[in-house]
Amino acid sequence: MSTKTNRINVFIPILLSFFVMGMVDIVGVSTNFVRDDFNLGTFAASALPMMVFLWFAVFSIPAGLLMNRYGQKNMVVLSIGISIVALTIPSIYYTFPSMLFAFILLGISNTILQVAINPLASNIVSDDKLAGMLTFGQFTKAIASFLGPILASFAASYYGDWKLALLTYAFISAGTGIYLYFTPIEEKIRHGETSGFGDIIRLLNDRNTLLLFLGILVLVGIDVSMNTFTPQLLIEKLGMETDKAGLSSSLYFGSRIAGSFLGSFLLLRIAPARFLKINMLVAILGVLLLLFTQTNSMIYLGIVIIGFCCANVFSILFTFALQLKQDKQNEISSLMIMGVAGGAIIPPIIGFVTQKTDITFGFSLLLILVLYLLAISFKFAPKNIQ
Secondary structure, eight states, X not given: OHHHXXXXXXXXXXXXHHHHHHGGGGHHHHHHHHHHHTTOOHHHHTHHHHHHHHHHHHHHHHHHHHHHXXXXXXXXXXXXXXXXXXXXXXXXXXXXXHHHHHHHHHHHHHHHHHHHHHHHHTXXXXXXXXXXXXXXHHHHHHHHHHHHHXXXXXXXXXXXXXXXXXXXXXXXXXXXXXXXXXXXOOOOOOOSOOOXXXXXXXXXXSHHHHHHHHHHHHHHHHHHHHHHHHHHHHHHHHOOOHHHHTHHHHHHHHHHHHHHHHHHHHTTTSOHHHHHHHHHHHHHHHHHHHHHOOSHHHHHHHHHHHHHHHTTHHHHHHHHHHHHOGGGHHHHHHHHHHGGGHHHHHHHHHHHHHHHSOHHHHHHHHHHHHHHHHHHHHHTSTTTXX
């Protein structure tokens, strides 16, 4: 009984840490408010998500190396501390440069958190239950992603200050960090020679590892682009006001919550590659609805379909990668998290195309990205893995 109670006591702060991880997605709705507050163009405003996700490319591998030295829990607590500072800055000093700096800090903290939280979670569950644990963690993360736009729109409508949403998340982060800091977690000691930066990068020489790395990059690019540009799609196509259009991000993440919750059960019965294939085929329909329909209901349906179908892709790709090189899971984890930099690469491209053409043409790039993920589902079918 005592062991079960201790496990629950450890389980809660780890799940709350996944919740803190999801707070980064508030950058999407924040971008729309900042664009209006400072009269920015679409391309200039896309610098905000780029400032967040750029650091996944720069800091993922160093974070993994620091984790080997200082421990997984300590790195998670450090990341939460940096998040608190980042989320507090806009309420103290609100300019476009200060927002860029705040989201740089948020990107660095989220990079450290994503690198460290998955190995930390592996300490409290057996290997055969790790995928389920990570999927449930993604479910918890999606709740924070879902709530962000609602909090921001509520704060803007009722208090005239959307930044109160960031302050709310700062207080939740503080509580989580304190809880985790005082929770004892026995970490698995890793034996053997510690890999260097070059050793981790050389893992990309393996074709399958490279394909999965690009898959993570593409997936996060889709995720951040939907979060960032869906409100603009509704503003331009349907003439919505910014605060109401911002709720579309919550619709997207709400569908991700439903998808990840259902997926955690379906993946126990359906092979991951087949599950990925089915989801990407349906996601194509969702993108087409965004591109070629002009009514509220059809656009909303497209948003829901894409969110639902993309909900479990990260866990599936991450599982594929860990199974490729089971003796180098820490290195693979750092490398795959580096692919989250897709959130800094793809949205500016879509923003640039949108500014030169229109939002519909910009969204058409998502179709190419979904087709890539569909191709991965065929490549990693059991009969095709080499």
